[in-house]
Amino acid sequence: MSAVISLLRPQQWLKNGFVLIGLIFSHGWADPDLVFGVAVGFLSFCLASSAVYVLNDYHDRAADAAHPKKRHRAIASGRVGLREARVLIAVLFCGALGLPLACGQWPVALVVAGYLVLNIAYTLRLKHKVLVDVFCIAAGFMLRLACGTYAVGITPSRWMLLCSFMLTLFLGFAKRRAEIVAMPAGGLAMQGSTRIVLRHYSAPLLDNLVAITASASLLTYGLYTVDAETAALHGTEHLVLTLPIVTFGVFRYLHLLYKGESGEEPGRDLLADNQIRVAVLAWVAVVVLLVGT
Template identity: 30%
Template sequence: MKHFVSLIRMKHWVKNGFVFIPAFFGGVLFNQDNLVLLIAGFFCFSFVASAIYVINDYRDIEVDRNHPEKKNRPLASGAISPTVGFIVATIFLIAGIALAFFVNTDFLYIILTYLVINLGYSLGLKNISILDIMMVASGFLLRTIAGGVIIDISLSQWLLIMVFLGALFIALAKRLDDLILAEQSGTISRKVKNYNLNFVYSGITMISGVSMVSYIMYTISAEVTERLHSDHLYFTSIFVVAGILRYLQISLVEKNSGSPTKILLTDRFLITTILCWILSFYVIIYMSKGL
C-alpha cells in the first residue's frame, strides 16, 4: 500500500485544490451543489494526474535510478513492476476521464487539454527550458479555469494572472531545489541543464513582486468589490506579502532545499500565514453574508 500511494503521488493531490479557488474567491464555496461538483472535479484531476505521474516515472526509470532521492520511487526501485504501473495508470486515466464526462462536457474538454499538455511534457517537451515551467504553470491555470467552468462562475482576469504567476513561482522553486540537489550530488540532471542559481533566483524574485502586485490589483478591482460587496479585501494582501517574503527567506537566506509542496506543509510560519489568509478572506466575504 505504501508503494502504491507513492506511485500515484497522492500527496500531490493537494495541488488539485486549485479547482476550489473560483468558488472560494467568488463567495459561493459552501453551496452544496457547488461542493459536490467541485469535489468530483478534484478527483478527476487527481486520477488523471496520477496516471501521468506513473507514465512519467516509467519513462524516467533509468534517470531516476541515478538520482539521490528519486531512486526510491516504486518503479525505479523495483518495488512495483512496469506492468503493474501501466495497469494502474490505465485504470486511473479511464476513471478520471469517465468522471469528467459526467460532470459536464466543457470540463471534459479541459481535462483532455490538461492530459495532452502533460503527455507532451512527459514525452519530451520537458527538455525545453522555460517551456517546461510554463507547461507546469499551465496545469494550475487549467485547474482554476475548470473550477469556474464546473460551477459556471465568471473568473477575474487578475485572478487568472495571479494563479499563473503563482504557479510559475512554484515551478521555479522546484527548479531551485533540483539545482541545489545537483550541486550536492555532483550530477547535472535534465531538469537543470539550462538553468543556474542566478537565473532561478532572479526569476523567483521578479515573479514574487509581480504576483504581489497582481493580488493587490485583484482585491481592489471594481469588478471584484462589486460582485463580493466588499471594499476590504485588500486587508488580506498582508498575509500574501508575508507568505511570499517568508518563502524568499527560506530560499535565499536559509538556502533550504526542498519540494515547494513539502515546505508549504511543514514551515510553521507559512502554515500560520496561509491559515490567517483563509480566515481573513472568510470573515470578509462569508461572515459578512451571514453564512
Template identity: 35%
Template sequence: MAHRLLRRERTCRRSDSHRLGEGGETSFGASGRRRSPSARCGSCCQVAGQKERGPVIQALFEAMRPYQWVKNLLVFAPLIFAQKLYDRPSQMGALVAFAAFCCVASGIYLLNDLMDLERDRRHPKKKNRPLPSGRLSPAVAGIAVFVLVGSGLGLAQWRGFLILPLVYFLINVAYSLKLKHLVILDAMCIAIGFLLRVYAGGVAIHVPVSSWLVLCTFFVALLLAFCKRRHELFVLGEEEASGHRKSLEHYSFAFLDQMIAPLGALTVMAYAAYTTSPAAVANFGPKRAHLLVWTVPFVVYGIFRYLFLVHMRSEGGDPTRLLLKDLPTLLNILGWMGTSLWIVYF
C-alpha cells in the same frame, strides 16, 4: 509477484514431503479428515499472497503522490470567490472537478515515473520512490495509469468539462516526452497545469473565472516551478544536473534568481491590485471589497517566507511538502483562508 508465490509454493511442497518422509504427523482438519500436503500448501501460499498484495497496494498509493492532491484544491477557488460555497449543485461540481484532477494527476505521476525510471534510479532522492526502488512493478503501474486517467476523464465528461483535464493530460505527456528538457518551457508547462485546474473549477460550477485570479495563479505557479529548478541545481550540482534533466544545463543560480525575484513581486502586485479593482467591488460590494485589502499582508508574508526557505535553507524541491511541513507557512495559509472566507461570506 507471481514468480515469488510459485517459489514459495515449491518450498511448501518440499517441506511437506520432507516431513512426511521423516514420519512426521499429518495434519487433520476440523472434521477429523486427513489434510493433504497440497491443501496445507494452498493455505500457506494464500497467506503469502495476501502479504504480497499489501506492500504492492501501499507502494502504488505512495507512487500516486496523494499529498500532491493539495494542488487540486485550486478548483475550489472559483466556488469560494463566486460566493457559491453554500450552493449544493456547485459544491458537487467542484468536488467532481477535484476528484477528476486527482485521478488524472496521479496517473501522470505514474506515467512520468515509468518514463524516467532509469534516470530516477541514479537520482539521490528519487531512487527511493516505489518504481525506481523496485517496490512497485512497471506492469502494475502501467495498468494503474489507464485506470486513473480513464476514471478522471470519465468524471470530467459527466460534468461537461472534459476538454480541460484532457488538455492537462496531453500537456503533461508532452512534458514527459520532450518539453521538460526545454529551458523556460518546462516551467511554463507546470504553470499552465495550475491554470487549467482553476478554469476547470469555474466550468464545473458554470461561473466565469476572474482574470485577476488567472494572473495570480500563473505568477505564483511559475515562481514555484523556477524555485524547484533551483533546488535541483543545488542537490545535483550544476555540472551533474544536466545528466538528470537536459534543461538544467541551461539554468544557473544567477539566472533563476533573476526569474524568481520579479515573479514574487508580480504575484503580490497582482493580488493587491485585485483587492482594489472594480471587479472586486462588483463581485463583493464596496464594503467587502474594501476589507479584502487586509488579506494582502498574508500574501506578502507567504511569498517572503517561501523565498526565505528557498534561498536561506535551500529548500523548494517539493513545494507541496514544503508548504505542508513548514508551520509558519501553513498557519499563514490558514489565516488567509479564514480571513478571506469571513470577508466574503460574513
C-alpha cells in the same frame, strides 16, 4: 499496496486545490450544481495527476534507478512491476476521463483531457526544454483553475487568473532554483540526475525569474483586492488588508528558499513551515471576518 500508494503521490493532490479557487472566490458554494461540478473536477484531477506521476516514473525508471534518491521510487526499485504500472496508468487515465463523462460533466472531461495531453508531451519531451518546462507546469495549474471556473459555469476574476498564473510561475522557478543549488558545483555536475533541463538554467537567471514572478504575484493579488468587481462580489472594499499577510507569506517562502530549506517540493514546504501555516490561518480568518460582516 504501500508501494502503489507512494506511486500515486496522494500528498501532491493538494495542488488540485486550484480547482476549488473559483468556487470559493465566487461564493458559488451555495449552488449545489456548481459544488457538484467542482467536486467532480477535483476528483478527476486527483486521478489524472496520479496517472501523470505513474507515467513519469515509468518513463524515467532507468534514470531514476541511477539517482541516489529517486532509485527508491516504486517502479525504479522494482517494488511495482512494469506490467502493473501499465495497468495502473490505464485505469487512472480511464477513471480521470470516465468520471466526469459518467456525471454528465463533459466540459470538465475536456479540460482534464487537455491536462493529460499536456503532461504526456511534458513527460516525453517538453520537460527537457528550458523555460518551457516551467510554463508547462503553470499551464497545468491554469487548467485546474479553468476546470473549477469556466468548465462549471463560473466567471473568474481577470486579476485572480493573472495572480494564479504568476504565482505558479514563481513556485516553478523557485523549485528549479532549489534543484540547481542542490546539485554539485551549482548544478553543472549532472551525473545521476533525471532533470536534464537544469543544464540550461543558472542560479543568477533563476534568481531574476523568481524575483520578477514573486513581485508580479503580489502586484496582481493587490490589484485583485482593490478591484471594483471584487468589492461588489464580496461586499467589502477592505480585502486589501490581507495584502500584508500574503506579502509576509511570500517573503517567508523566499527566506526559506535562499536559506536552502525549501523549494524542491512546494506543496510539502508550504505545509511544513509554522510561520507560513500561521499566515495562511490569519489570511483565512481576516477574509472570513471581512466577507462575513
